Amino acid sequence: xxxxxxxxxxxxxxxxxxxxxxxxxxxxxxxxxxxxxxxxxxxxxxxxxxxxxxxxxxxxxxxxxxxxxxxxxxxxxxxxxxxxxxxxxxxxxxxxxxxxxxxxxxxxxxxxxxxxxxxxxxxxxxxxxxxxxxxxxxxxxxxxxxxxxxxxxxxxxxxxxxxxxxxxxxxxxxxxxxxxxxxxxxxxxxxxxxxxxxxxxxxxxxx
Amino acid sequence: xxxxxxxxxxxxxxxxxxxxxxxxxxxxxxxxxxxxxxxxxxxxxxxxxxxxxxxxxxxxxxxxxxxxxxxxxxxxxxxxxxxxxxxxxxxxxxxxxxxxxxxxxxxxxxxxxxxxxxxxxxxxxxxxxxxxxxxxxxxxxxxxxxxxxxxxxxxxxxxxxxxxxxxxxxxxxxxxxxxxxxxxxxxxxxxxxxxxxxxxxxxxxxxxxxxxxxxxxxxxxxxxxxxxxxxxxxxxxxxxxxxxxxxxxxxx
Numbered sequence: 001x002x003x004x005x006x007x008x009x010x011x012x013x014x015x016x017x018x019x020x021x022x023x024x025x026x027x028x029x030x031x032x033x034x035x036x037x038x039x040x041x042x043x044x045x046x047x048x049x050x051x052x053x054x055x056x057x058x059x060x061x062x063x064x065x066x067x068x069x070x071x072x073x074x075x076x077x078x079x080x081x082x083x084x085x086x087x088x089x090x091x092x093x094x095x096x097x098x099x100x101x102x103x104x105x106x107x108x109x110x111x112x113x114x115x116x117x118x119x120x121x122x123x124x125x126x127x128x129x130x131x132x133x134x135x136x137x138x139x140x141x142x143x144x145x146x147x148x149x150x151x152x153x154x155x156x157x158x159x160x161x162x163x164x165x166x167x168x169x170x171x172x173x174x175x176x177x178x179x180x181x182x183x184x185x186x187x188x189x190x191x192x193x194x195x196x197x198x199x200x201x202x203x204x205x206x207x
Numbered sequence: 208x209x210x211x212x213x214x215x216x217x218x219x220x221x222x223x224x225x226x227x228x229x230x231x232x233x234x235x236x237x238x239x240x241x242x243x244x245x246x247x248x249x250x251x252x253x254x255x256x257x258x259x260x261x262x263x264x265x266x267x268x269x270x271x272x273x274x275x276x277x278x279x280x281x282x283x284x285x286x287x288x289x290x291x292x293x294x295x296x297x298x299x300x301x302x303x304x305x306x307x308x309x310x311x312x313x314x315x316x317x318x319x320x321x322x323x324x325x326x327x328x329x330x331x332x333x334x335x336x337x338x339x340x341x342x343x344x345x346x347x348x349x350x351x352x353x354x355x356x357x358x359x360x361x362x363x364x365x366x367x368x369x370x371x372x373x374x375x376x377x378x379x380x381x382x383x384x385x386x387x388x389x390x391x392x393x394x395x396x397x398x399x400x401x402x403x404x405x406x407x408x409x410x411x412x413x414x415x416x417x418x419x420x421x422x423x424x425x426x427x428x429x430x431x432x433x434x435x436x437x438x439x440x441x442x443x444x445x446x447x448x449x450x451x452x453x454x455x456x457x458x459x
Contacts, residue, residue, distance in 0.1 A: 013302065148330045165208050
């Protein structure tokens with residue numbers, strides 16, 4: 001079973017539907033015991049980092065996710081969920097993250113040319129670099145996924161597994177051991193996105 | 208590199224997709240779920256799902272259909288029509304919409320965009336404006352293009368973006384349904400004053416019109432159309448092939 005962590009942030013409907021479409025059992029839950037029993041954990045999220053981090057920590061679910069990740073349970077953060085895996089964010093102040101991925105979240109305006117639109121919205125191709133991560137097992141270099149974000153993962157070179165070109169090579173996905181994160185939305189990226197979720201659902205065991 | 212988006216728009220009335228010429232004379236075309244799936248499978252980058260009767264007749268959105276669309280289609284989904292309050296946002300977002308398009312609701316309640324952007328984020332708020340030339344000025348029209356509000360469209364759009372709108376859908380009533388091409392003059396005027404993505408709507412009659420759009424106005428992010436897709440006059444896969452051949456970056 002895959003637990004989609006429900007901490008009151010974001011739209012879980014599409015994510016649940018996507019897992020259903022690939023035949024994986026996924027439950028949206030805010031119950032710590034259910035999350036502890038899950039074979040895989042998905043951390044979703046949209047909105048502002050500060051609010052989301054506050055909800056995740058105050059509900060006690062941050063600790064559960066960290067604990068399970070350290071036990072080797074595969075964890076996938078999506079969009080803001082990916083950003084929450086980092087050590088900290090500079091979105092409207094400075095906020096602490098889960099610290100599962102080394103690095104921090106900074107505005108894309110720091111690195112992209114001023115005539116580029118913010119947020120980075122739309123379909124953009126993935127560049128995998130030297131080695132394709134197992135999360136992208138079923139993908140080809142350049143496959144497009146759907147992005148919506150104004151902040152990005154910085155100083156995380158060791159963990160970057162994909163980038164997207166938007167006036168700069170922006171962090172598109174990260175991985176550190178069993179912890180994965182996608183800045184884009186696999187649940188909104190058509191067939192390509194479903195292939196990523198299918199790969200995640202297979203990591204460390206059977207679907 | 209970011210790609211230009213092709214967006215079919217599904218105008219919905221009584222649970223069926225319709226599209227009228229200049230908003231008049233509606234013709235029943237197809238089921239939103241089937242048509243949405245077809246488009247998603249054939250390369251649509253996003254779907255816009257409008258309840259066109261909502262603002263005029265106060266109809267509630269068909270959330271069951273929306274839920275069904277959202278559970279079978281895994282591309283971004285924008286929902287509009289009858290969005291007047293934060294509760295309307297909530298209702299469609301819970302049914303799987305990713306973005307919510309505000310048009311008449313912002314005219315009735317100018318604070319709606321600000322409030323919605325604050326609660327759901329800028330990326331969630333699509334500001335849709337029906338625009339028409341009146342005495343040499345671009346004017347905002349309400350009630351599905353039937354009523355001149357007297358407001359200057361460029362000022363109205365600028366204000367919407369300042370209040371947190373994350374994207375603009377500019378629908379030119381002058382070119383809508385005429386199939387003579389997008390309203391490049393109007394679009395250019397809008398692109399010059401905003402820094403958020405601009406989606407062109409109204410006037411597409413052929414694949415060549417999309418090439419013209421993106422070649423002439425590289426700042427336009429997406430092209431939206433309905434009837435030419437619904438009636439199969441333009442196939443999205445062929446349109447994208449043509450765009451790629453013309454050096455325009457698209458998802459394929």
